[in-house]
Amino acid sequence: MHVYIEGACPWLDEHIKSFIRNHVSEANFIDDFDKFPTDAPTIFQFCNGWELNRNFAVLNGADTALINAYPNSDALARKDYLARVVELWTAKRPDSILKRHSPLTVRLSLDYAEYVDDALMAADDLTLLYSLEENAEKAASEREWWILKPALVDCGAGIRIFSTMEELASHLELVEYDVDDEDEEELSEEGQGWDGKPGDTNGFSPTLSLPGLDSLDGLIGATGAMTLNGSFGKKAKKPQYVFKENGRIPSAQMREFVAQRYIVSIPLLEKRKWHVRAYVLSVGRLKVHVFREMLALLAVEDYEPPWDNPSLRSSLTNTALQDEDEFVSKESMRDFWATPDDLLPGDWKNRIFDQICGISAELFRAAAHTMADKFTTMDKCFELFALDFLIDTNGSAWLLEVNETPAFYEHGVAGPVALRLMESVICVAMEHMGKAQVGDARNAVARRRMVEVLDETEKLAKSNITEILPES
Numbered sequence: 001m002h003v004y005i006e007g008a009c010p011w012l013d014e015h016i017k018s019f020i021r022n023h024v025s026e027a028n029f030i031d032d033f034d035k036f037p038t039d040a041p042t043i044f045q046f047c048n049g050w051e052l053n054r055n056f057a058v059l060n061g062a063d064t065a066l067i068n069a070y071p072n073s074d075a076l077a078r079k080d081y082l083a084r085v086v087e088l089w090t091a092k093r094p095d096s097i098l099k100r101h102s103p104l105t106v107r108l109s110l111d112y113a114e115y116v117d118d119a120l121m122a123a124d125d126l127t128l129l130y131s132l133e134e135n136a137e138k139a140a141s142e143r144e145w146w147i148l149k150p151a152l153v154d155c156g157a158g159i160r161i162f163s164t165m166e167e168l169a170s171h172l173e174l175v176e177y178d179v180d181d182e183d184e185e186e187l188s189e190e191g192q193g194w195d196g197k198p199g200d201t202n203g204f205s206p207t208l209s210l211p212g213l214d215s216l217d218g219l220i221g222a223t224g225a226m227t228l229n230g231s232f233g234k235k236a237k238k239p240q241y242v243f244k245e246n247g248r249i250p251s252a253q254m255r256e257f258v259a260q261r262y263i264v265s266i267p268l269l270e271k272r273k274w275h276v277r278a279y280v281l282s283v284g285r286l287k288v289h290v291f292r293e294m295l296a297l298l299a300v301e302d303y304e305p306p307w308d309n310p311s312l313r314s315s316l317t318n319t320a321l322q323d324e325d326e327f328v329s330k331e332s333m334r335d336f337w338a339t340p341d342d343l344l345p346g347d348w349k350n351r352i353f354d355q356i357c358g359i360s361a362e363l364f365r366a367a368a369h370t371m372a373d374k375f376t377t378m379d380k381c382f383e384l385f386a387l388d389f390l391i392d393t394n395g396s397a398w399l400l401e402v403n404e405t406p407a408f409y410e411h412g413v414a415g416p417v418a419l420r421l422m423e424s425v426i427c428v429a430m431e432h433m434g435k436a437q438v439g440d441a442r443n444a445v446a447r448r449r450m451v452e453v454l455d456e457t458e459k460l461a462k463s464n465i466t467e468i469l470p471e472s
Contacts, residue, residue: 001027001435002040004055007068008048009408015419016046019426019446023437043067044433049405060467065380066433069405070282071468073383075367075375076402079258080107080151087124089366097358098366102399104261107151111252112175116168128259132165140307145264150249151256154403158249161262161306161315168259172251260400264305265393267343269296269334273303275317275400276336276352276389279421280360281450283382283432285463288364288454290357291424293417294336297388300326324411333414348395355397356389361453363387363399368460378465382429384421424449 001024005013020027027044030036038058043065047055052069059065075081083105090099106128110119120129128146135143143163148171150158160171251257266273279291299317304310317332327333337349367375386406389397408418423446430436437443 001042001044001433002037003027003029003043004031004033004036004045004047005029006033006048007046008405009418011410012408012418012422013046016422016426019423020044020430022440022443023426023430024435042433044429056468059380060469062380064433066429067381068383068429070376070378070381070383072374072376073385073404075371076363076385077404078151078256078374079105079149079401080256081371081374082402083107083258085363085367085371088370089362096366097355097362098399101355101359101397103263106259108148108257108259109255110172110257111255113169113172113248113251114175116165116172120165132163132168135163136165141305143307145262145306146259147262149258149260149401150254151258152254158254159312159316160249161312163306171249173248173253175252262306263390263392263398266303267391267393268303269298269339269343271302272298272300273315273317274298274334274391276356276391276397277406278356278360278387278389279406280364280385280387281382281425281428282364282377282385283428284379284457285377285460286364286368286454286456287432287452288361288456289428289450289452290353290360291421292353292449292451293420294353294356295414295417296334296336296339298330298332298334300330300332328411331412333409333412335413335417338413344391344393344395346395351395352389352391352397356387357451357453359389359397359399360387363402364454365456368456376465377460378463382432384425420446420449 003017003020005016005020007013007016017029033054036058039061040058041063043058043062045055045058045065045067047068049069052067055067056071059067075085084107086098086102086105090096090102093099104127106123106125108119108123108128110116120126120132123129131144131146140163145161145163146168148160148162148168160168162168162171268274274296277295277297279294281289281291283289297317299314301311301314304314306315339349341349364375368377383404384406386403388400388403390400391397408421409415410418427436427438427443427446428450431438431447436447438447
């Protein structure tokens, strides 16, 4: 078996190699991909999600192969597509667990603040429009609150909280700001901040969540091939946006957003808002597993309800918005199973885990059946996702979003959890390839950490994709 390991978190690479050796002691590790054989019969790859075109190419000729990414998983990772999946699936299945555990989410196409009322009226769901109109007559503490999220941007950036049409408009770019020719020359060299001030590049600059592929919409035809934009080995371009806290977001450039109903009634952990991060492994066509160990991710500041106009550092639990010394010193990443037993009544942690397993299974089934062109599962692929859930005071888990190629930190409890997770991921991957040594006691323990929640292998229509080719 020829193996290439170059993941998005380099500190894990050597550990992944050792986990593979536990199953395939004679595995041949190739560190320079330029020297990777094009005719290897058995291939395993664990790669950086941003550079996958050349890695996909070597799969075509192998008899047995596995790579850690699907050609397309936009149906899960794009927030607007995820909302569409839930909408399509639950339309004919009102009793689905997704209906009860996904916050109401409205897909919006936004450009400028001046046209926000038109955008609300053009949305497929008018619930948000009616809610904002009713809120205008209510006291802030009695309103229904919403959270605005850019559909494509990662790291929790560009998120805003609002309850009226005026508040929503105040977060969007103004059409009246016009750049003259002289300014445009300056901006092309220096960059532009998005609070209406040319040349201001201070702020957080996240990138679009489009791992690996310049175009994720595969062109699937009778030839049985999937075509990808870009040349092999070429790193995908990652457009950057600059966000300033409390500033306007570059809405005219981004366009696609979702507005999600904001859940106010939550149990606090040491006075801070938190959410659960669960790791979900999808293998082939289509088996889904949930990792038993989960993280509790905490906001850096004490929680305040949205009507008290708190900072985003109080309302958002994404650790990417915290400095390293902050999330280390304030222990913003915790072991979920070590959270206080009395935070909620009864055996609430096991109930939450059972809910997460059910939600994950239903979500991946829904994506595969309703949006197969944007969740392209193949037998030679697997992918690890991080699913974020908010827990309310009733003990219900609410699916917030799905993250591709999640980051792993060495700090605190997160490092050991990541190592055990990767050991279990490799165990399931080797099992899929028929290489697993589950008789080994340590491997058996690692395998048991993964709970299989879905096997859709016999229910999906046969795929006509036989190879992945670069666009000619």
